[in-house]
Amino acid sequence: MTGRGRALLIIALGSLYSGLSLGGRMFYLAAIFAFLTMAFSLITVLIARKSLQFSCAARPARILRGEKAKLHIAARGRLPLPISALQLNLRVGEETREAQLTLSRGAAALDLEIPARHIGEVPVGVEQAAYTDMLGLFRMRPRFPEGITPLLVLPRSFDVEPLRFFQSDEGRSQRSRNTEDLSSPEDTRAYRSGDALKRVHWKLTARKRELIVRRFETPAPPDTLVLLDCTAPQESLRSDETASLRDTLCETALSVAEMQARSDIPVRMPLYGERAVEYASDRSGGTGALAEMLARQTFVGGTDFYRVLNLELRRLRRTGATVIITSRLNAQVTEAITHIRRMGPSARVYYITHTPGAETDAPYVARLQQELVEVCYVTPA
Numbered sequence: 001m002t003g004r005g006r007a008l009l010i011i012a013l014g015s016l017y018s019g020l021s022l023g024g025r026m027f028y029l030a031a032i033f034a035f036l037t038m039a040f041s042l043i044t045v046l047i048a049r050k051s052l053q054f055s056c057a058a059r060p061a062r063i064l065r066g067e068k069a070k071l072h073i074a075a076r077g078r079l080p081l082p083i084s085a086l087q088l089n090l091r092v093g094e095e096t097r098e099a100q101l102t103l104s105r106g107a108a109a110l111d112l113e114i115p116a117r118h119i120g121e122v123p124v125g126v127e128q129a130a131y132t133d134m135l136g137l138f139r140m141r142p143r144f145p146e147g148i149t150p151l152l153v154l155p156r157s158f159d160v161e162p163l164r165f166f167q168s169d170e171g172r173s174q175r176s177r178n179t180e181d182l183s184s185p186e187d188t189r190a191y192r193s194g195d196a197l198k199r200v201h202w203k204l205t206a207r208k209r210e211l212i213v214r215r216f217e218t219p220a221p222p223d224t225l226v227l228l229d230c231t232a233p234q235e236s237l238r239s240d241e242t243a244s245l246r247d248t249l250c251e252t253a254l255s256v257a258e259m260q261a262r263s264d265i266p267v268r269m270p271l272y273g274e275r276a277v278e279y280a281s282d283r284s285g286g287t288g289a290l291a292e293m294l295a296r297q298t299f300v301g302g303t304d305f306y307r308v309l310n311l312e313l314r315r316l317r318r319t320g321a322t323v324i325i326t327s328r329l330n331a332q333v334t335e336a337i338t339h340i341r342r343m344g345p346s347a348r349v350y351y352i353t354h355t356p357g358a359e360t361d362a363p364y365v366a367r368l369q370q371e372l373v374e375v376c377y378v379t380p381a
Helices: 003-022 025-051 202-208 239-262 288-295 305-318 331-342 362-370
Strands: 053-059 062-064 068-076 086-092 095-101 107-115 120-132 148-154 181-190 212-217 223-228 267-271 277-281 319-326 346-352 374-378
Touching: 003 025, 025 120, 053 120, 053 148, 068 086, 068 095, 068 120, 086 107, 095 107, 148 288, 202 212, 223 239, 223 305, 239 267, 239 277, 239 288, 239 319, 239 346, 267 288, 267 305, 277 288, 305 319, 305 331, 319 331, 331 346, 331 362, 362 374
Parallel strands: 062 148, 223 267, 223 319, 319 346, 346 374
Antiparallel strands: 053 068, 068 107, 086 095, 086 120, 120 148, 181 212, 267 277
């Protein structure tokens, strides 16, 4: 019941009391009229509550950063008695908006444009809705079945320089990579000119009276290991700067994965964030799943990046190139990256910062370059 309804109820009760006390017919008529009006209003909102059907959804549910989606809100139902326009409180990310939905012939729809400024899960939907009867005596708050639903904003990709795979030992204990795994015989075949004698299968050769050699499995080519810093930024920034930093981290990671996928090179990307997942693709794998994984990362909490770099040392045996994407550069991270480079694979660092070339970062960059680590600055847009 609204304030207007409570006032009418007080008038009705006062008129009834006056009629009972003084015996005047006008007081009785006023009380009856007031009660009938309230009954009519109450029946109106109850019928509307039972017959109205609501829907609310973001279209499309996944978009790229910079694009726009639409929040489609609809209501329909058979209303024998009129009601007021629906007053809507909408949630769009961290913002709250107000809108009205006027029913005409028992149906109404509203499309609200939603700009996707930053990557992530954006909560959108109807937080609260209310309508009254035409006299404004009773207010009803219907529930939208979908409520608040997430709109997934995916990262965009951009062109990056191809990665280098070292082909020979440079004196830093780089492991040689054989074209065949001699510990895993796969099948046999006839001898070909140039085959090593140690590969001859002597028992089978004696039985068939022709030279038969063992054929070994060909190991998979070296893959690319991408290590993304999923923790909160090192420096204290405004909310919009932090969001743009997060966008650039995600889009850089996606760009590296797409570049390697175009070259048919396997990619592995463990994400040690609040939602720990791992992306792995073969040479023909797509990056659609990776874009969703990156968009769902919150960049809050997670495993310390220095620890991540040390944990991933165990994977370097099959790694041809390592890409480190981070928004922090300190002594610990620098030392861990140089250790990765000394293990053999080539290393490239994408340093995401609003202040490229800062004097505080110069010693760390010089140290990395001294160890033949590529350092690329990426400034958030």
